[in-house]
Amino acid sequence: MNKTGKYEFIAEPFHCxxxxxxxxxxxxxxxxxAADFHSTDRGFGMKYLMGIQRSWVLSxxxxxxxxxxxxxxxxxxxxxxxxxxxxxxxxxxxxxxxDGRVYGYGRSVWAMIDTATRQPTDIFxxxxxxINQWIVDDKLCxxxxxxxxxxxxxxxxxxxxxxxxxDIDINGHVNSVKYIEHVLDLWDIAWYREHRLKRFEIAxxxxxxxxxxxxxxxxxxxxxxxxxxxxxxxLGSEKEVEVCRCxxxxx
Numbered sequence: 001m002n003k004t005g006k007y008e009f010i011a012e013p014f015h016c017x018x019x020x021x022x023x024x025x026x027x028x029x030x031x032x033x034a035a036d037f038h039s040t041d042r043g044f045g046m047k048y049l050m051g052i053q054r055s056w057v058l059s060x061x062x063x064x065x066x067x068x069x070x071x072x073x074x075x076x077x078x079x080x081x082x083x084x085x086x087x088x089x090x091x092x093x094x095x096x097x098x099d100g101r102v103y104g105y106g107r108s109v110w111a112m113i114d115t116a117t118r119q120p121t122d123i124f125x126x127x128x129x130x131i132n133q134w135i136v137d138d139k140l141c142x143x144x145x146x147x148x149x150x151x152x153x154x155x156x157x158x159x160x161x162x163x164x165x166x167d168i169d170i171n172g173h174v175n176s177v178k179y180i181e182h183v184l185d186l187w188d189i190a191w192y193r194e195h196r197l198k199r200f201e202i203a204x205x206x207x208x209x210x211x212x213x214x215x216x217x218x219x220x221x222x223x224x225x226x227x228x229x230x231x232x233x234x235l236g237s238e239k240e241v242e243v244c245r246c247x248x249x250x251x
Contacts, residue, residue, distance in 0.1 A: 001041065001042065003080060003081075003134050003135070003136045004078055004079070004080040004136060004139065005034065005037060005038035005041065005078065005079050005080070006076050006077070006078045007030075007033070007034045007037050007038075007076060007077050007079075008074065008075075008076050009030050009074070009075055009076065009077065010072065010073070010074050010075075011069040011070060011071050011072060011073045011075065012071070012072075013071040013072065016070070016071045017192070018189060018192075018193075019192075020070055020071050021067070021068035021069065021070050021071070022068045022069050022070075022071075023181075023184075024063065024065075024068070024180065024184065024197060024200060025177050025178075025180050025181040025184065027063070027065075027068065027069075027095065028061065028063060028106075028176075028177045028180055029177050030077055031061075031063070031077055031079070031093045031095075031106050031108075032058070032176065032177065033077075034077040034078075034079045034093065035056075035079055035091055035093075035108070035110075038079050038080075039056070042130075042134050043127060043130060044126055044127065044130065044131055046170070049112070049126070050115070050170075052126075053114060053115050053116055054112055054113070054114060054115065054121060054126070055112070055113055055115050055171055056110050056111070056112055057110065057111050057112075057113050057171065057204075058108060058109075058110055058176040058204060059088065059108075059109040059110060059111050059203070059204055060107075060108060060109040060145075060146040060201075060202065060203045060204065061106065061107070061108045061109075061146065061176070061200075061201070061202050062106065062107045062108075062143065062144070062145065062146035062199065062200070062201045062202075063093075063104065063105075063106045063199065063200050064104055064105055064106075064143040064144075064198065064199040064200075065095070065103055065104030065197075065198065065199075066102070066103060066104055067103055067104075068103065069095070069097065069103060073097065073098065074098045075095060075096060075097055075098065075103065076095075076096045076098075077093055077094070077095055077096075078093065078094040078095075078096065079091060079092065079093050079094075080092055080134075080136040080139055081131065081134050081135050081136065082135070082136065082137060082139075082141065083135060083137065084123055084124070084131050084132060084135060085123070086122055086123060086124060087111055087112070087120040087121075087122070087123065088109055088110065088111055088123075089109070089110050089112075089123060089131065090107070090108070090109055090110075090145075091107075091108045091109075091110060092105065092106065092107055092108070092139070092141040093105060093106035093107075093108070093141075094106075094141070104143075105141050105142065105143045106143075107141060107143060107144075107145050107146060109146070112126070115171070118207070143199075146201040146202070146203060146247075147201075148203065149201065149203055149227050149229075149245035149246065149247045150221075150227070151217075151219050151221075151227045151229055151245065152219065154219060155217040155218060155219035155227070155229055156217065156218055156219065157215065157216070157217055158186055158216050158217065158218045159186065159215075159216045160213055160214065160215045160216070161182065161213070161214050161216075162211070162212070162213050162214075163208055163209065163210050163211060163212045163213070163214065164210065165210065166178075167210070168209070168210055172209065173207040173208060173209055174207070174208045174209070174243075176202075176204070179202060179204075179230060179243070179244055179246075180200065180202060180246075182214070182216075182230075183202075183216070183228050183230070183246050183248070184197070184200075186216060186218060186228065195224070195250040195251070196250065196251050197248060197249075197250055198249045198250060198251045199247075199248070199249040200246065200247075200248055200249075201246060201247040201248075202244055202245070202246045203244060203245050203246075204243070204244045205242050205243055205244055205245070206232070206241055206242065206243050206244075207243075208232045208243050211234070211235045212232045212233065212234055212235070213232065213233045214230050214231070214232055214243065215230070215231050215232075215233070215240065216228060216229075216230055217229040217230075217231070221247075224249065224250045224251060225247070225248065225249050225250070226247075226248050226250075227245065227246065227247050227248075228245070228246040228247075228248070229242065229244075229245050229246075230242070230243045230244050230245070230246075231243060
């Protein structure tokens, strides 16, 4: 079996925005699907891990696109593991058109957790470190890794929402991509008619669950670049706990 996985998808029209091109959130979902297909085929996927009280959780994700696939277009997502450490592994993505052109790339960092304690656990303890045999350290992923998103204390409160059923995934917390979708909703269609989202970074800090309220704080750091901080308040409490930070680069 090849160390790199390649998975075919189609840009269904109901997964595309007003411009006829895919929503970034849906492309993010397909990247996560590709990651699951790849890891499952090689013996360290979610189906196996859930049976031994383990799970993958996304820690960081950076997506940088030249353009997005258009509706009805067939495209593929390549994915491979770049490196693995005791508690984290780095996985990359490449989005390709049916003609072989590169639409963009993604970089991600994952942790493995114990589903009972919700604490990180040793990746190498799974099948005697079998993930090491699938590492590809010589395949190009030319975009920068996602870093620490820096914000000042001058960020502006721009909205609040409550977490509901459709936000929750198989791990019992808010789905990783739902945060991306909610952040992108902070700008209206008029903005997206004039600006293209070139890069999106997200760094996850804490979990949130049904009943929590999420508060959004936005700050423009440089021209065509904004950062967003998400903080939760739990039911019956006004104490804020940071959930994640995002960095968006427009062109």
